[in-house]
Amino acid sequence: MCTYNGASFLAEQLESFQRQTHRNWTLYVSDDGSQDQTLHLLQVSSIQWGGGGRLQIVEGPRRGFVANFLSLTCRTHIKADFYAWSDQDDIWKEDKLQKALVWLKTIPGHIPALYCSRTELMCESGMLLGYSPKFSLAPHFSNALVQNIGGGNTMVFNQAARELLQEAGDNLAVPSHDWWAYQLISGAGGKVHYDPVPTVLYRQHDENLVGNNSCWIARFKRLRMVFQGHFYEWNTQNIHALETMRHRLSQEHQAKLTQFKAARRQKFILRILGFQRAGLYRQTLFGNLGLILATLLKKI
Known part of the structure; x- marks a missing residue:
C-alpha cells in the first residue's frame, strides 16, 4: 500500500485487511512524506496487530503515486508468492484476496498472471453510489494499448508478473502503474483475468472523479x-x-x-x-x- 496524507480514511482500509478470509499476508506501506496522522495510524496498527513484521513501513521516493507504487514493487527485500496493490482510502471486501488467489493458483508459476476486478463505488462518507462499468470482452494486449480495465486497487499478481515489473524498473514515466501492469503482463504473453464481481469499495473524491468512468460527467x-x-x-x-x-x-x-x-x-x-x-x-x-x-x- 502507498500512502500520502491519508489519515482521513486509512483506518477503515486497515480494518478491511484484518477482515480478510485469507489470513496469510503481510502489509508493506510506502509512505511518500505524509504530514498528517498517517504514520501514527500505521504505527498504532502495527502494535495492535502484534508486531512480528506484519505491518512494515518504508519511505517512498516522493515522485508521485506511480513512482511510489513501482518503487515499492521493486524492493528486493519483499518476497512472497503473490502481491496485491492497495490504495489508502478504499475498503476491501472480505473475500478479495481469497478470490484472487483461487484464480492465480490455476496458472503455472512461470507464467505472469494478473487478477483484477470491477469495483463498487462509494462517496467520501461511505454511501454506496453504484458500480464501475462491467466489461465483457476478453483482456488482451490490443485492448491494453488503449485502455486499462482494472484499477490497481483491485490487482493481485504472481511472482512471475512481479519479476517483469521489477525488470522494467521504477524510473519509468508512465501515466499509471496499473495500466502499465496490464500492458506489460498481457504483452509478455501472461494471463489476465477480469472478475466482473466487485472486490473493492472504491471511494470517490472530487479529485479522483475522472477515475470513475461510469457516469456521463x-x-x-x-x-x-x-x-x-x-x-x-x-x-x-x-x-x-x-x-x-x-x-x-x-x-x-x-x-x-x-x-x-x-x-x-x-x-x-x-x-x-x-x-x-x-x-x-x-x-x-x-x-x-x-x-x-x-x-x-x-x-x-
Whole structure:
C-alpha cells in the first residue's frame, strides 16, 4: 500500500485487511512524506496487530503515486508468492484476496498472471453510489494499448508478473502503474483475468472523479482530455516504456506495438488502417466511439 496524507480514511482500509478470509499476508506501506496522522495510524496498527513484521513501513521516493507504487514493487527485500496493490482510502471486501488467489493458483508459476476486478463505488462518507462499468470482452494486449480495465486497487499478481515489473524498473514515466501492469503482463504473453464481481469499495473524491468512468460527467471529462492531447501524451509514454521491454513481448505483440507506434504518425487513411491491423479495441460502445474519434483527430 502507498500512502500520502491519508489519515482521513486509512483506518477503515486497515480494518478491511484484518477482515480478510485469507489470513496469510503481510502489509508493506510506502509512505511518500505524509504530514498528517498517517504514520501514527500505521504505527498504532502495527502494535495492535502484534508486531512480528506484519505491518512494515518504508519511505517512498516522493515522485508521485506511480513512482511510489513501482518503487515499492521493486524492493528486493519483499518476497512472497503473490502481491496485491492497495490504495489508502478504499475498503476491501472480505473475500478479495481469497478470490484472487483461487484464480492465480490455476496458472503455472512461470507464467505472469494478473487478477483484477470491477469495483463498487462509494462517496467520501461511505454511501454506496453504484458500480464501475462491467466489461465483457476478453483482456488482451490490443485492448491494453488503449485502455486499462482494472484499477490497481483491485490487482493481485504472481511472482512471475512481479519479476517483469521489477525488470522494467521504477524510473519509468508512465501515466499509471496499473495500466502499465496490464500492458506489460498481457504483452509478455501472461494471463489476465477480469472478475466482473466487485472486490473493492472504491471511494470517490472530487479529485479522483475522472477515475470513475461510469457516469456521463466523467466520460465527458475523459473526452475533453482526448481533445486536450492527454490521451496522446499517455500513449507516447506507454509506448516508450514498452519499447524498453520489447524483448519480453511476444512476437505477435511486438508486431502490434510496431503497428500502433507507426500508425500514430501516419496520414488519415493509413492511420485508420494501421490501427485496424493492430486490432485496437475498448470494452464499451462509448469507449470505442471515443477511440474512433481520437483516431480521426490524430489524438491517439
